[in-house]
Amino acid sequence: xxxxxxxxxxxxxxxxxxxxxxxxxxxxxxxxxxxxxxxxxxxxxxxxxxxxxxxxxxxxxxxxxxxxxxxxxxxxxxxxxxxxxxxxxxxxxxxxxxxxxxxxxxxxxxxxxxxxxxxxxxxxxxxxxxxxxxxxxxxxxxxxxxxxxxxxxxxxxxxxxxxxxxxxxxxxxxxxxxxxxxxxxxxxxxxxxxxxxxxxxxxxxxxxxxxxxxxxxxxxxxxxxxxxxxxxxxxxxxxxxxxx
Amino acid sequence: xxxxxxxxxxxxxxxxxxxxxxxxxxxxxxxxxxxxxxxxxxxxxxxxxxxxxxxxxxxxxxxxxxxxxxxxxxxxxxxxxxxxxxxxxxxxxxxxxxxxxxxxxxxxxxxxxxxxxxxxxxxxxxxxxxxxxxxxxxxxxxxxxxxxxxxxxxxxxxxxxxxxxxxxxxxxxxxxxxxxxxxxxxxxxxxxxxxxxxxxxxxxxxxxxxxxxxxxxxxxxxxxxxxxxxxxxxxxxxxxxxxx
Numbered sequence: 001x002x003x004x005x006x007x008x009x010x011x012x013x014x015x016x017x018x019x020x021x022x023x024x025x026x027x028x029x030x031x032x033x034x035x036x037x038x039x040x041x042x043x044x045x046x047x048x049x050x051x052x053x054x055x056x057x058x059x060x061x062x063x064x065x066x067x068x069x070x071x072x073x074x075x076x077x078x079x080x081x082x083x084x085x086x087x088x089x090x091x092x093x094x095x096x097x098x099x100x101x102x103x104x105x106x107x108x109x110x111x112x113x114x115x116x117x118x119x120x121x122x123x124x125x126x127x128x129x130x131x132x133x134x135x136x137x138x139x140x141x142x143x144x145x146x147x148x149x150x151x152x153x154x155x156x157x158x159x160x161x162x163x164x165x166x167x168x169x170x171x172x173x174x175x176x177x178x179x180x181x182x183x184x185x186x187x188x189x190x191x192x193x194x195x196x197x198x199x200x201x202x203x204x205x206x207x208x209x210x211x212x213x214x215x216x217x218x219x220x221x222x223x224x225x226x227x228x229x230x231x232x233x234x235x236x237x238x239x240x241x242x243x244x
Numbered sequence: 245x246x247x248x249x250x251x252x253x254x255x256x257x258x259x260x261x262x263x264x265x266x267x268x269x270x271x272x273x274x275x276x277x278x279x280x281x282x283x284x285x286x287x288x289x290x291x292x293x294x295x296x297x298x299x300x301x302x303x304x305x306x307x308x309x310x311x312x313x314x315x316x317x318x319x320x321x322x323x324x325x326x327x328x329x330x331x332x333x334x335x336x337x338x339x340x341x342x343x344x345x346x347x348x349x350x351x352x353x354x355x356x357x358x359x360x361x362x363x364x365x366x367x368x369x370x371x372x373x374x375x376x377x378x379x380x381x382x383x384x385x386x387x388x389x390x391x392x393x394x395x396x397x398x399x400x401x402x403x404x405x406x407x408x409x410x411x412x413x414x415x416x417x418x419x420x421x422x423x424x425x426x427x428x429x430x431x432x433x434x435x436x437x438x439x440x441x442x443x444x445x446x447x448x449x450x451x452x453x454x455x456x457x458x459x460x461x462x463x464x465x466x467x468x469x470x471x472x473x474x475x476x477x478x479x480x481x482x483x484x485x486x487x488x
Contacts (some may be wrong), residue, residue: 024352038436042293045432049289050354051392065324069390073343076320080309082384088348089388097344097390099317104332108268110294113436140326144333146313146341148295188289192282192357 002220004210009176011035014043016187016204016211017168018197024091026186027200027211028165032173033123033181038112040183041119045112047203050186050194053150054119055170056098056126057180061153063131064139066098068153096154096166102147109148118149119183127179152184159218168214171221246464248454250420255279258287260431260448260455261412262441267335270430271444271455272409276417277367277425282356284427285363289356291447294430294438297394298363299414300342300370301424305397307375308383310342312397340398340410346391353392362393363427371423396428403462412458415465 005015012035018027029048031040033055044052056066074084086094102109103118121142129135154170155161169182187195187203195203204211249259256279262271273292275284277299288296300310318328330338346353347362365386373379398414399405413426431439431447439447448455 026352026354042432042434042436045289045293049286065321072320073389076316077309080384082381083343083387083389085384086388090351095390099327100341107334108270108430108438110270110430111432111436111438137326140324140329143327144330145317145327146339186352186354188286188355190286192286192355194352194355 001210001212002216005172005212006176008210009172009178009182012037012040014040014209015172016200016209017165017172017184017214017217018200018211019163019165019168019214022091023163023214024165024194025196026165026194027197028169028184028186030165030169030172030182030184032176032178033119033183034127034179036116036119036123036183038116041112041116044183044185047187047207048185049188051150052115052183052185053097053152053166054122054183055096055152055154055166055173055181056122057154057170057174058156060126060129060180061098061151063129063135065136066151066153068094069097069099070094092162092164094162096152096162096164098151098153099145100147100150101143101145102149104142104144106147115149118143118147122149122151123179123181126181159221163214163218165214168217172217175220245454245456246460249416249456252454253416253420253422253426256281256284258284258453259416260444260453261409261416261428261458261461262444262455263407263409263412263458267407267458268409268438269440270409270438271441272413272428272430274409274413274416274426274428276420276422277363277427278371278423280360280363280367280427282360285356285360288427288429291431291451292429293432295394296359296427296429297341297396297410298366298427299340299396299398299410299417299425300366301398301414301418302400304370304373304424305342305395307373307379309380310395310397312338313341313343314338336406336408338406340396340406340408342395342397343389344391344394345387345389346393348386348388350391359393362387362391366393366395367423367425370425403465407458407462409458412461416461419464 103121106114154166173182174180189195253276347365350358398410417426418424433439
């Protein structure tokens with residue numbers, strides 16, 4: 001399943017990614033950001049229906065100056081800290097939201113053409129990212145905030161720190177040898193709830209898409225770490241300006 | 245058409261609101277926030293497909309301490325001011341986005357049940373709003389940020405300052421005698437673009453919904469102002485912490 005997911009991602013085919021029972025218990029439709037076309041966005045909004053978000057690795061977010069909103073707002077508006085307190089989240093310690101953006105060549109930013117343009121251009125920007133100040137200036141020239149694409153930050157060290165769809169999907173894009181950004185959206189059900197695992201599997205079968213669980217991805221990652229392949233650094237070896 | 249829209253809003257029926265050719269040229273599906281059920285959210289994501297946003301009047305946003313993101317971020321991160329520069333927007337001077345929120349009784353926040361709960365609770369909160377500090381504390385106890393419902397701010401003075409769907413829909417909710425908050429979402433087309441006016445009218449006819457243009461609403465408002473009814477204050481009579 002793991003290799004099939006990598007190959008689907010390389011072909012721009014959506015994969016269905018379930019996190020775990022004890023977490024959200026949600027399935028996200030995932031496409032490598034570099035392959036997000038207007039048709040992909042249309043499918044995401046019609047078949048999935050959740051929040052369309054685009055991931056960025058924490059190390060890339062740091063280069064771009066993109067903060068975690070929760071952390072940033074808590075610091076910026078201390079008298080309002082209670083609003084940004086997420087300690088009562090039942091499935092995790094924190095949410096991954098950063099800024100929302102539109103590419104400056106969009107019109108209102110919300111059409112399938114506009115959102116897919118923003119996502120592809122952001123992915124393309126990431127593929128040429130370096131630590132020079134010039135790239136940060138370039139980023140601001142090309143994108144505006146607020147916008148209609150939600151950026152979400154995948155923590156450094158991946159599953160040693162968080163096991164959300166953000167980390168799972170970004171890790172898979174990176175493993176596939178693609179620009180390390182995925183675009184994800186929660187699969188919602190007509191019941192009023194998010195799709196449960198059985199509904200998501202049934203959707204995958206009806207549409208010949210691959211369904212994978214987070215635990216299989218995390219097992220592969222842990223395996224790679226133990227083998228000393230060392231491409232993915234454990235969190236302890238990195239300092240971070242972002243909270244765990 | 246105007247009276248029909250007011251009566252539809254009072255009955256929790258969606259109305260279709262087109263702004264104008266020279267602006268976005270987009271149609272939003274609009275429901276009074278107090279009547280947003282899981283079924284309404286499902287219809288909004290399946291039939292409309294854009295960004296589901298909930299409006300709040302500028303005067304209420306001020307009581308709650310909710311800023312315009314663009315203004316707030318520009319001030320908070322001056323070295324990044326270019327990112328928040330929206331002067332190249334082709335249809336308006338600024339975007340209305342404020343914080344995103346979830347009610348604290350939601351789980352992940354994205355399901356139809358969760359989003360509609362957040363929206364109804366926010367509307368209910370607005371209906372009891374006053375200028376006491378206690379209400380602000382209460383707000384933070386009941387909602388968290390970031391979340392999955394986008395709050396957007398309708399400018400004081402309404403159409404003297406901005407003529408967006410935010411102002412149009414909030415004005416209509418207020419005119420209908422309801423809690424002054426509307427929930428809105430852009431109608432997208434299978435063409436990859438936003439629905440044009442003809443597509444939106446055809447959708448309205450197929451679904452027996454009322455379609456109205458911003459100019460009709462603005463004419464009614466201007467009429468009310470000229471009659472000296474005085475319920476809606478011209479912008480010049482108010483000071484504002486928010487930019488025009």
